[in-house]
Structures are given as C-alpha cells and as structure tokens.
Amino acid sequence: MSDYDILVIGSGPAGHRAAIQAAKRGKRVGLIERKPRIGGAGLQTGTIPSKALREIAYSATMGASHGMRNVYPNITRQHNFLSESVRQKDIVIDKQESVFLSQLMRNGVALIPGEAGFSDVHTLRIKTPHGEELYIQADKFILATGSRPRRPADVPFDKERVLDSTSILHMQELPKTLTIVGGGVIACEFATIYASLGVEVTMVDSHAKILDFLCADVSGNLATSMQHMGIEFCMNESIQSISRQGDKVILQCKKSSIESDCLLYALGRIPNTDGLGLQNMGIQCQKRGWIKTNKHYQTNVPHIYAVGDLIGAPALAATGMEQGRIAALHACDSDEAITSSHLPMAIYTIPEVAWVGDTCTQLDEQGSNYVSGFGYYRETARGQIIGDSNGMLKLLVDSNTRKLLGVHIVGESASELVHIGQMVMNLHGTVDDLIRHVFNYPTLAECYKIAALHCSSQLKRGRQN
Structure with a gap:
C-alpha cells in the first residue's frame, strides 16, 4: 500500500488548490514544498507581493485624489515609500500564508518540507532541510513547481542595480x-x-x-x-x-x-523542473521546457499530472488554481464537468487591463461576423467622480446570434468588471441581456449597458467589422 493516494509537489496557487481539492474527495494527500515558507511564487515572490506593491503605490500617489491616502497612512513621501511598502507587503504575505496553512490543516493535507525528485514511477526521493533522505510512495502525482525569471548568463544580475x-x-x-x-x-x-x-x-x-x-x-x-x-x-x-x-x-x-x-x-520565465527527474520518467516537454499535458492536465505518463506555470501560458495564478482543481478531480476519478473555456485574464498595470474571450484579431482570423461596441468611463458619473476619463470597455458581439464573443477593458477596476462579461458569456447570454440588466448608479459597470447599446445600434444598421 502506498504512503499517499496523491502527492503534490509545490505549494503555490496551483499545488495548494490541487491538494485541498483531492483531500476534500477523501484522498490521503501530501504536499511537498522545498522552500521554508509555503505559497510559491504566487504568494512569496510574484503575484501577491507585486500586486500589494501596486496597490500601495496607487493609494499613495494616483489614489490620493480619490481620498485613499488613509489606506496606507505611513506612506506619505516617496523617500520612505519602499521601506514602508516592503513592511506592508510582508504583512499581507504573512496573513495570506496563515490562511493557506489553516486551509491545509483543516482539510487534513500533510505538509512535507523538502526537495523532491522521482526515484521510480511511484516513489519520490525527498531531501529534507536537515539533509536527510526520505522515500515516499504514492499512487498519483501532481507537479506544481512553478517557474522563475529567465536569467541569461550574459546579463550581470546583482540584486542591487x-x-x-x-x-x-x-x-x-x-x-x-x-x-x-x-x-x-x-x-x-x-x-x-x-x-x-x-x-x-x-x-x-x-x-x-x-x-x-x-x-x-x-x-x-x-x-x-x-x-x-x-x-x-x-x-x-x-x-x-x-x-x-x-x-x-x-x-x-x-x-x-x-x-x-x-x-x-x-x-520571460522558465519552468522549475530541475531535479524532478522528468527525463528518467519519460515525461514529454515542449521546446522551452514546459511540460506537455492533455485537457485533464495529465502528462504522457498517466498517473502524473502537471499544472500552473509548469505547463506554460497563460501562467496566471487564477488559471493555475483552476488547473489544479481539474487535475485533482481527474486524479480522484471524478467525472465532474470541466470548467468553461471562458477564463478571465487581468494585467495589474496602472490602469488595469482585463479581458475574456476572443480579440478582434482572433475573430478576423476565424472569419467571424461581429460588431464592436464601446463604453467609456467618461460617459458614466462614476468615471467622472473618480477622474478616470480614459477608461474604456469594449464588447465584441456576434452579428447573427447577438452573443458576446469578447470583453476587453482598460481602466480602474478592470480586473473586477470583467467578471460580469465572463458570466454572461458562460451562460451563453446576448447583448440584449446587458441592455435589459439594471446596473447600480453611479458605477463603472454601466459601461456594459453603454457598450451594449452601441452594439445594438450597429446591428440595427447592419454594420459589422
């Protein structure tokens, strides 16, 4: 009998979600992490730290005109911004790590510290922080070791300049x-x-x-x-x-x-596959080292799965978590439906960018008949209140079925607003659903109705892109 039903390597967003999902299905799950702290790049060095830094910078500078200075009251001058932001960032990380640990404990996931590599098809060799070697067996494995920044040898990285x-x-x-x-x-x-x-x-x-x-x-x-x-x-x-x-x-x-x-x-970034022993296992990788998987995130070795940054684009925390969930369900022999293909994407620039569905280029390549409709933040009272005159929401609508094909947003709260369009698309809704829908006033969400009316007008006139 194996030590575990499922072993997950890597405690980032994808691995964390996979471990908990498998545990909720009654499986004996172990989660292996080589770093001193859990959470992977998503929590410790990537998603959360950079987004926390972004929010602190926004509140301290761009958000000052919105009355947001009190969110981070100690950050009032640029000369002490970084030292204060590092402190605030660490507070966020500590709190989120505590949540992650609590979730693992509550679901009975065993946290195993150490660096793992395959010894044989069902056995991992784990080098512990104390230098010991453990051999642990499992029926199935989910690889979620993430990625790291690409660092060419001819670039003199020094962590200072x-x-x-x-x-x-x-x-x-x-x-x-x-x-x-x-x-x-x-x-x-x-x-x-x-x-x-x-x-x-x-x-x-x-x-x-x-x-x-x-x-x-x-x-x-x-x-x-x-x-x-x-x-x-x-x-x-x-x-x-x-x-x-x-x-x-x-x-x-x-x-x-x-x-x-x-x-x-x-x-760019590169996958963290060093030391896993993928070649010895015969696991196939793509040209740049990203692991190949099927729609269930199985590798060509059926009892081994790979999720998150390890398999390449889109390499987002949100998609990684969903991949972890799907892989865990399949590893648990669940026939639960796979998630919708309409996944939201976001870029946390100032201002934010977010989208779901196809772009104009993709629709043109497909030969689709569609119209574009725009709703500008400056057309809404909320946009005027917050002073965002450049924000924009764009809808792409099928000329025949009137269904939404894509939603593209640039402006404040784009990463939140995109979920309205995502839900309409997942429910196979049309532009008319947005026209009939009542939105709170004043809100930026009203841009959906403005853009939908713009699309409807073009459809009545028989226009298309």
Missing part, C-alpha cells in the same frame, strides 16, 4: 531612473508602479508595441496612459549588452545606449 522580477521587490530606495527590458505583462506592471512614484522609466523591447497580444485599441489606450505617466518607449530595438559602470547600468542597443540607476530584465 541589475534586477529580475523577484529581486526588484526587495529594493530599499527608489531609483531616479529605471530601464526595463521587455514589453510584456511583468514589464508593464512594474513600469507603471515605478512611474507612478516619479521614477523616470524607459521600456526597451524588440516588438513594435507593448502587449501585442491584446486588441490594438486596448494596448494603445494603455500605452497612451503610460506615456502620460512619463514612460518612454524604445520599441523595435535590439539589445546588444548590459553592463555596470560604477553606480550606473548601461544598456547598449543597436540604435542607442541607455544609462540608468537600475535595470529590470523582464524577458
């Missing part, structure tokens, strides 16, 4: 200037955080525009807001070298040379 997305969270003083290499989600989030605090930010990327997977008008709206914050863009640029010269960092590009106090290198 040349930083990755983990080490930048530990800066104690605000730099005057910051260069960010990258134009993706992490790069844009940190760019807006530090620009909001008065740091001169320059973004450098090889692509023509930031976040090029978004609808063009959404990424364009965000880029305009970022430029208004003072962020400079150097796009279509080729990076040749990064070096330290005294207390400055020099980024040498093909077209220019950029000097700054600090540099954030934010060009």
Whole structure:
C-alpha cells in the first residue's frame, strides 16, 4: 500500500488548490514544498507581493485624489515609500500564508518540507532541510513547481542595480531612473508602479508595441496612459549588452545606449523542473521546457499530472488554481464537468487591463461576423467622480446570434468588471441581456449597458467589422 493516494509537489496557487481539492474527495494527500515558507511564487515572490506593491503605490500617489491616502497612512513621501511598502507587503504575505496553512490543516493535507525528485514511477526521493533522505510512495502525482525569471548568463544580475522580477521587490530606495527590458505583462506592471512614484522609466523591447497580444485599441489606450505617466518607449530595438559602470547600468542597443540607476530584465520565465527527474520518467516537454499535458492536465505518463506555470501560458495564478482543481478531480476519478473555456485574464498595470474571450484579431482570423461596441468611463458619473476619463470597455458581439464573443477593458477596476462579461458569456447570454440588466448608479459597470447599446445600434444598421 502506498504512503499517499496523491502527492503534490509545490505549494503555490496551483499545488495548494490541487491538494485541498483531492483531500476534500477523501484522498490521503501530501504536499511537498522545498522552500521554508509555503505559497510559491504566487504568494512569496510574484503575484501577491507585486500586486500589494501596486496597490500601495496607487493609494499613495494616483489614489490620493480619490481620498485613499488613509489606506496606507505611513506612506506619505516617496523617500520612505519602499521601506514602508516592503513592511506592508510582508504583512499581507504573512496573513495570506496563515490562511493557506489553516486551509491545509483543516482539510487534513500533510505538509512535507523538502526537495523532491522521482526515484521510480511511484516513489519520490525527498531531501529534507536537515539533509536527510526520505522515500515516499504514492499512487498519483501532481507537479506544481512553478517557474522563475529567465536569467541569461550574459546579463550581470546583482540584486542591487541589475534586477529580475523577484529581486526588484526587495529594493530599499527608489531609483531616479529605471530601464526595463521587455514589453510584456511583468514589464508593464512594474513600469507603471515605478512611474507612478516619479521614477523616470524607459521600456526597451524588440516588438513594435507593448502587449501585442491584446486588441490594438486596448494596448494603445494603455500605452497612451503610460506615456502620460512619463514612460518612454524604445520599441523595435535590439539589445546588444548590459553592463555596470560604477553606480550606473548601461544598456547598449543597436540604435542607442541607455544609462540608468537600475535595470529590470523582464524577458520571460522558465519552468522549475530541475531535479524532478522528468527525463528518467519519460515525461514529454515542449521546446522551452514546459511540460506537455492533455485537457485533464495529465502528462504522457498517466498517473502524473502537471499544472500552473509548469505547463506554460497563460501562467496566471487564477488559471493555475483552476488547473489544479481539474487535475485533482481527474486524479480522484471524478467525472465532474470541466470548467468553461471562458477564463478571465487581468494585467495589474496602472490602469488595469482585463479581458475574456476572443480579440478582434482572433475573430478576423476565424472569419467571424461581429460588431464592436464601446463604453467609456467618461460617459458614466462614476468615471467622472473618480477622474478616470480614459477608461474604456469594449464588447465584441456576434452579428447573427447577438452573443458576446469578447470583453476587453482598460481602466480602474478592470480586473473586477470583467467578471460580469465572463458570466454572461458562460451562460451563453446576448447583448440584449446587458441592455435589459439594471446596473447600480453611479458605477463603472454601466459601461456594459453603454457598450451594449452601441452594439445594438450597429446591428440595427447592419454594420459589422
């Protein structure tokens, strides 16, 4: 008899959710974590710390005009922002970690400290923090070891001036200037955080525009807001070298040379598969090391599952948690229905970006007939009250069925507002449901009705994209 029914490796959002879901189905579950604290990158070095930093920065600067200064009363001047924000961030992490531990204990999940790797198909070799080796057997395994920032050997990372997305969270003083290499989600989030605090930010990327997977008008709206914050863009640029010269960092590009106090290198992440022994197990991986899985998150070795950042895009905490739930249910031989394909996505820039469903580009490639409708924050009383004149909500609606095909939002509370559209799409609703729906006044949610009416008008006129 095995020691456990299911062993989960990694206690981040995906692993934590998988372990609890399996335990709720009556399985004997062990959760293995190699770090001193649980929660993975999602809690300790990624999602929660960066979002806490974002909210603190917003409340201390951008939110001051909204009467939000009292949320973090000790952060009143930029010179003590980072030291205070680190303290506040740690408080949030401690509280959330306590919640995680309580949930594991309440559901009877055994927490096993140590670094795990496969010894054979049903046995893990675990090196404990005390240097001992344990061998634990299980019927099934769920891998949820996450990812880490990509750190090329030719980039002189030093945790002081040349930083990755983990080490930048530990800066104690605000730099005057910051260069960010990258134009993706992490790069844009940190760019807006530090620009909001008065740091001169320059973004450098090889692509023509930031976040090029978004609808063009959404990424364009965000880029305009970022430029208004003072962020400079150097796009279509080729990076040749990064070096330290005294207390400055020099980024040498093909077209220019950029000097700054600090540099954030934010060009991707890589999976944490080191030491797991995947090759010995015959587990198939994709080109960049991400593990291949099916719709149940099974690998090609049927009793081994992989979830979260370990399997690549979208690599979000929310999707990782859902993947963990689905994998655990399948591992428990449950026939429970798989989640809807309409999953919400969010980028925690200032302002936020969120979406669900298809983009215009995807619909055009599919040959779909659709119309676009817009609701602008400035058209609502709530938008005027909070001073967000640039916020925008965009609906994509099927010209024949009138069903929602996509919702795209840029502006305050976008990450919250997107769930209204998600629910309508999951319930196969139409634009008419939004028109008939009564929204509180004044709210930003009224943008749904405005955009829906815009779509309806176009449909009556027979217009389509």
